[in-house]
Amino acid sequence: MIINLSKIKTEALLLLCKDLISSYENSEDIDFSIDKNIKDYIDEISKDILKELKKVTRDNDFYIKNKSSSRIKSILKAYNFINKELSLEFQDSVEFNPSMLYISLLAMWFKELEKESKSKEYIYFLIYPYSNVYDKLLLNIKDEKFRNLNIKMIDIAERVILKYDKYLLK
Known part of the structure; x- marks a missing residue:
C-alpha cells in the first residue's frame, strides 16, 4: 500500500488544530x-x-477505532510528533494563545511551505487569508504584552512546522 506522506502529515496537523480549537x-x-x-x-x-x-x-x-490501520497509525504518529514538539516548546512557558498558534501552524504549512498546493480537499486552507488574521492580531493590538505573545506563537509554530516538515514516518 502506498501512503502519501504529505497528505498524512497534513491530516495530522489539521486534526491537531481541530483538537486545539475544540479544547479552548x-x-x-x-x-x-x-x-x-x-x-x-x-x-x-x-x-x-x-x-x-x-x-x-x-x-x-x-482514529481511535482504526488505529491499527497503517494509514491511521501514520496519522497518529505524525500527530504525536507535533504534539510532543509543542509540549517541548511550552514546557517553560505558561502563557499561550491557542488562536494565534493554530493560525500560525496552518499558515506556515499551507502558505510558507506550500503543502498540498494542488489538493482540492484542502482548498479552504490554501486560500485562507492568514495575513488578515496576522494584521488583526499584531498590527491592530495596542496591548504590547498580547502582541509579544502572538509573535512568540508565530516563532513557535515556525520552529515546530520546520521540524515537522523534515520528520519521516518510520
Missing part, C-alpha cells in the same frame, strides 16, 4: 483582556476554521 472553544481559562471586537473576531475565525477542519478530518473516535 468557549473557554474562560484564556483571558487576555483584549478589546471585545478582537475577541469576537478571534471567536468567529475559530468557528469558521473549526467547521472546515471537521469537513476534512474524521471524528476522533474514528
